[in-house]
Structures are given as structure tokens and as C-alpha cells.
Amino acid sequence: VVHNQEQKRSRGRPQVRSDEDTRSIVIEAANLKFHDMGYAATCISQIAQDAGISTKTLYRLFPAKADLFESVVDNRIERFTLEADIGLAADKGMRERFESVLEAYGRLTLHPDTIAINRLVVAEADRFPEIATAFYKRAILGTARVIETLIRTHVGSGAIAVADIPAAAGMLRGMMAMEPQRAAMLGQREPPTVEEIGQRARMCTDIFLSGCLVR
């Protein structure tokens, strides 16, 4: 629904919506369309129609389909970034910080929507390298930075030591996500529950922190 019908009738013209609100509606419509149709078969004008706006307005906000895809990805990792910021809060201890950031990372990467986006990107990377690049830069490098910051902070305080911070961050993320994500991507296992993600985050924290602890 685009216009508030009552206001439209009483004022004779539709209420003006902010570009930011319109963007949110378009991103949600694009998300559903990409999930249903894949990237190749999704058509910009269908998204405009689903969002109840003109194709012209959509192109003003998102010049290309790849921009829309990028925004869908950004939208998914936004919640992770917020949760991770809370997890990194100054009043927490090292163990608690690792657990909560890994839990947030697990809730992001093992969510059915993320798994669907992942599958779409891998399937279409050959034909549409721009979505593979967008996903890599936004989702993978974006979450990598957060985990690197977490490790760097505690290497800086002298509590843990690692040979190579970016490599260690990649290893920690692989510990948390690879197995359950792959099993779900291949349709062999349901994605883990929130409780299972919490358990896994604690076990990864145990092994990783004991493994890097300065004794």
C-alpha cells in the first residue's frame, strides 16, 4: 500500500514518503523477489510494482540491480553489526565478548535467509560476478572486520597471542559457521536452533581462547 487513502481523499494528493522509507520497502520487495526467482530472473520493474512505486523512482534510488542486491545484503548484516557492537561493550570480559560476538555471527550466517542468499550468490557467481563481489565485500569482509577487531583488542591487551590476526579471524569464523551452514545449504540438515548456536559459540570460544591464551 503506497498511499494513506483517507489522507489522499482529504488532502487531494498522496502523502509524501521519505526516500529512506521508500528504500526500506523496495529492499524488502527485492529480498522476496531474489529468494523466489533468483538473481537472473528478477526484473527491476516487478520489484517496483511489488513496492508500489514507479520504475523511475526505483532507478533514482537504485541505479542498477546490483545496487539493490547490495542493499539486501547490507540490510541482513546490519542487525549483526548492532548485536556485535553490544557484544563488544567495554563492561564485558574477554570470554563473554567472544561468546556474544560468535553467537551473533552464528545467528546471521546460519539464518535460513542468509543461507538462501549464499546459495544464490554461489549459483550465479559465474554469470553475475558483480553480486559475488558485492556479497564478498559487504557480507564476508564486513563480518571479518568485526571478528578481527574482537581478536585485535585482546591481542592488544596481551591476553591472547596469534601469529596472524586476519587469518585467525577467518579460522574462528570457519569454526563457527562452515559445517552447519554447508549441511543446510545442501538441504541435508535443518539450520541449528538459537540454543544450538549458543552452545556452538561457547565451544568455539573455549577452544579458540585456550588455543591462543598467553600463559
Place this chain on the structure above:
Amino acid sequence: VVHNQEQKRSRGRPQVRSDEDTRSIVIEAANLKFHDMGYAATCISQIAQDAGISTKTLYRLFPAKADLFESVVDNRIERFTLEADIGLAADKGMRERFESVLEAYGRLTLHPDTIAINRLVVAEADRFPEIATAFYKRAILGTARVIETLIRTHVGSGAIAVADIPAAAGMLRGMMAMEPQRAAMLGQREPPTVEEIGQRARMCTDIFLSGCLVR
């Protein structure tokens, strides 16, 4: 080439080849075809033609396209299993065993052919669940068993302790493979060199063994 031409001429009929040899030739032809065409577009009769055998013979050896795919996957993990057996040899210490098994696992999972098979399976898992299941059972559970055995042996000797052996094995594999495999699958980075794989195996061994060591 199917027949030895000279023998054919001199004896008047083709030399008989063992089924095992024929299977190897067919598996190699299928491997190339799957890489070039994907799973859906690959046609059994084309593989038979490339292998220089009749479709009838091919169907006798491989009743369905999924059987052929399974054999391509088995063929790829065979070398890993051999290398891992060497890595698990009784005369080696714990650290050396972990390093060599992880190195073999890295050479398998970060090889361009494995990355191509992975991409194919993820891309076609929806339409062809049978290849996702075959890949999961053969490649993923197959290599999981080897890493589990490695961990179980040293938990049994009392050198290391983990809360859950299969989960720990999955975490160790994720440490080794996820980041470089994903970057290569998305076309963002070249697969690591053999030297880089060796370095990564050593760093994973360091963190994992210190993380699980009984002190």
C-alpha cells in the same frame, strides 16, 4: 581411443578391457563434462561418446547419472584418504599427525576441481537433491570421519579433551577450509598455494591442539 588399432587389425576384434579400466575412463570423461556443462546439461550419451564406449555399456556400469556423479566425487576424495592414512601412521607424534591430515584436507578442499564441484552442487542442490545428498555423504561425511578418527585417537590417549568429538571435528575442518574456499568459490581470490596450505595447517594445529590440550 578405445581399441588398440594394431591388435584390432591383427586379431580381427578389439582387445577386451577390464570393467575397472573402463570405469576410470568414464569417470574422467564425466568429470570434464560436469565441469564444462554443469550437472543438468550433461547428457549420459555424450559421456559415453567421449569415453568411446556404447551407451549400453555405460548404463551397465553406472545405472544413473547420479551414480556417475557419486563416482566423480569418490574419485576426488580417494587421494585424500590415502594421504590421511599416511598422516595417521603409528610412528608419528600427535602434532605431526594433525598437521599432515589437515594439510591433506586443505589440498583436497582448496583444489580448483573440488571448488568447481562444490559450486556445481550448491547451484544445483534445489533441482537435483540426489547430487547434494551424494556429495554430502561421500565428500563431507567421508572426510569428517577421517578428522574424527584423528581427534578420537588422541582423546583416547588422554592427550587432548573435547566436549563433543564430531562437533570439534567440524570446527577444525571449518578453521582450515571455509575462508579460502569461499573466497575462491566467489572468484575473489585464487585458491591458496601448496605452501600457503601447509602454513595454514600448522596454524590451525597450533590453535586447536593448544585449545584442547589436557594440562
